[in-house]
Amino acid sequence: MAWKEVRSALPAGNYYYSGNEAAAEGAIAAGCRYYAGYPITPSSEIMEWIAVRFREVGGVFIQMEDEIASLSSVIGASWAGAKAMTATSGPGFSLMQEGIGYAAMTETPIVIVDIQRAGPATGQATRVGGGDIMQAKWGSQGDYPVIAISPWSVQEMYDQTINAFNLAERYRVPVILLAEQAVGHLRERMNVVEKIAIFNRRKEKGAAPFGAGDDGVPPMPAFGEGEKLLVTGSSHDDYGLRKVADPLVQARLTARLHNKIVNNREEIIQHEDYYAEDADVIVIAYGFTARSSLFAVEAMRREGKRVGMIRLKTIWPFADSLIRDVGSRAKKIFVPEMNRGQVAGEVMKYTCCDIIPYNQTDGEVIHPNTIMGELRRLL
Amino acid sequence: MGEIKQIRLCGLGGQGIVLGGTILGYAGINDGKWVAGSSSYGAEARGSACRSEVIISDEPIIFPHVTRPDILIAMSQEAYDKYIKDMGRDGETVIYDEQMVCTKEISGLRQLGFPAGSVATKELENKLVANMVILGIVAEVTRIVSRNALLSAIEKNVPERFRALNLRAAELGLALGRAQK
Numbered sequence: 195m196a197w198k199e200v201r202s203a204l205p206a207g208n209y210y211y212s213g214n215e216a217a218a219e220g221a222i223a224a225g226c227r228y229y230a231g232y233p234i235t236p237s238s239e240i241m242e243w244i245a246v247r248f249r250e251v252g253g254v255f256i257q258m259e260d261e262i263a264s265l266s267s268v269i270g271a272s273w274a275g276a277k278a279m280t281a282t283s284g285p286g287f288s289l290m291q292e293g294i295g296y297a298a299m300t301e302t303p304i305v306i307v308d309i310q311r312a313g314p315a316t317g318q319a320t321r322v323g324g325g326d327i328m329q330a331k332w333g334s335q336g337d338y339p340v341i342a343i344s345p346w347s348v349q350e351m352y353d354q355t356i357n358a359f360n361l362a363e364r365y366r367v368p369v370i371l372l373a374e375q376a377v378g379h380l381r382e383r384m385n386v387v388e389k390i391a392i393f394n395r396r397k398e399k400g401a402a403p404f405g406a407g408d409d410g411v412p413p414m415p416a417f418g419e420g421e422k423l424l425v426t427g428s429s430h431d432d433y434g435l436r437k438v439a440d441p442l443v444q445a446r447l448t449a450r451l452h453n454k455i456v457n458n459r460e461e462i463i464q465h466e467d468y469y470a471e472d473a474d475v476i477v478i479a480y481g482f483t484a485r486s487s488l489f490a491v492e493a494m495r496r497e498g499k500r501v502g503m504i505r506l507k508t509i510w511p512f513a514d515s516l517i518r519d520v521g522s523r524a525k526k527i528f529v530p531e532m533n534r535g536q537v538a539g540e541v542m543k544y545t546c547c548d549i550i551p552y553n554q555t556d557g558e559v560i561h562p563n564t565i566m567g568e569l570r571r572l573l
Numbered sequence: 574m575g576e577i578k579q580i581r582l583c584g585l586g587g588q589g590i591v592l593g594g595t596i597l598g599y600a601g602i603n604d605g606k607w608v609a610g611s612s613s614y615g616a617e618a619r620g621s622a623c624r625s626e627v628i629i630s631d632e633p634i635i636f637p638h639v640t641r642p643d644i645l646i647a648m649s650q651e652a653y654d655k656y657i658k659d660m661g662r663d664g665e666t667v668i669y670d671e672q673m674v675c676t677k678e679i680s681g682l683r684q685l686g687f688p689a690g691s692v693a694t695k696e697l698e699n700k701l702v703a704n705m706v707i708l709g710i711v712a713e714v715t716r717i718v719s720r721n722a723l724l725s726a727i728e729k730n731v732p733e734r735f736r737a738l739n740l741r742a743a744e745l746g747l748a749l750g751r752a753q754k
Binding site for chain 2: 209210376379380382489
């Protein structure tokens with residue numbers, strides 16, 4: 195097994211970190227030793243923190259000329275054998291789309307932290323938004339797999355960054371930590387435990403670097419290890435040879451890329467239930483909005499109202515069977531979001547239950563009172 | 574239910590409001606509490622009305638922003654005028670720099686003025702540490718954080734060459750707070 199237990203980079207104990215600092219520390223704990231990035235509000239503290247800490251732990255930090263170059267550099271570092279990361283916000287994330295598609299096609303483990311701000315375009319740089327949900331999945335051309343995680347606390351910025359690296363290494367896939375400005379800039383108590391479990395990419399001498407393993411995930415050699423290695427964003431066979439007109443190669447590759455994530459989704463997808471068992475109205479929420487929602491749900495439960503909440507910790511792959519199940523039990527599903535209904539639309543794909551989106555795109559977080567007001571109208 | 578205290582610090586960008594909030598939160602962690610903090614960001618943290626909020630709780634905090642402050646710490650008139658509107662329930666406290674703020678009479682609200690800025694200027698010849706004087710006062714008057722937790726938070730968060738100055742400022746604040754009682 196490629197899982198192993200390692201000592202945390204920080205001494206065990208409680209810290210008072212911002213979400214951005216926590217993501218940087220999570221990366222270091224997971225073994226990330228290469229970071230290339232371009233600063234952008236509200237994510238810049240991640241690279242600032244990394245720049246300082248890499249001098250202590252012995253990593254390579256480079257400020258690149260833009261986000262396209264940043265992600266390309268991260269992909270290269272990963273093929274050189276490093277665990278590599280970048281961080282950005284919406285406008286930079288847009289520039290990275292080409293690289294995300296390339297990383298997915300070449301099955302390169304990378305982690306991108308996207309601290310979402312109010313868009314579209316440069317929008318409101320210092321204000322919160324949640325509009326990158328679809329961009330994270332469909333921003334590059336073709337059908338390709340990604341994993342996207344939505345943390346709701348500083349603790350999760352740390353824990354889920356570790357998880358993001360583990361998933362990237364486990365499935366050879368780009369993993370996006372899809373956080374919001376309100377979580378990146380939040381300061382909270384963060385607990386570090388003495389030891390964490392990490393997964394390092396599987397290696398196998400002489401094995402085809404793009405051939406299907408048992409679970410659809412091939413072993414991954416690094417340049418310089420003596421393997422014959424070709425890496426291309428064009429369609430390729432099990433050994434990385436370009437095959438740009440062979441229907442069978444193309445069909446097998448695209449199916450495997452898709453299936454290695456979809457077939458393992460039970461292992462990947464995480465969610466939490468709050469009072470959902472007997473609820474008439476269920477809130478489906480994620481990220482910071484799930485905290486406002488839980489606050490509202492708990493206040494209304496104290497009044498005896500049958501409301502509950504499902505928190506999506508994983509956005510992509512989408513929790514389709516969970517939604518089917520919730521939709522068969524609830525009378526109504528309420529989906530509050532800091533965008534124009536990007537997850538609500540996904541929810542609608544998997545259930546005929548009455549879906550009520552709530553969309554707030556004013557650069558502010560959704561307040562618990564707002565959610566309580568909306569829920570009262572639905573009961 | 575354990576105790577939850579919501580604290581809002583406000584003043585002008587440059588007065589150390591954001592650092593003050595961070596240190597207060599850090600002190601809460603030192604006391605073994607759950608803490609959540611958020612601050613003004615970007616241009617507003619650099620000159621105009623500036624704000625930092627901290628929640629200190631015996632239990633995990635669900636919604637991490639201040640909904641209604643129990644304690645308002647005001648270091649400028651503009652900030653006081655803006656945020657005093659949220660205050661007025663029994664048991665709430667306003668602590669302000671009396672050189673910077675003229676208060677409004679609000680019945681039932683405890684408003685305590687202290688010479689934080691002038692003490693910093695006179696005793697330490699540096700008005701920039703008025704924020705640490707205020708934190709000392711707040712710790713002593715409200716007990717939201719302990720003395721030792723505050724001092725160790727300052728040690729951890731202030732660069733070495735300013736450390737002694739900031740600790741001295743907090744000690745002066747603690748003494749002002751004690752005299753008030």
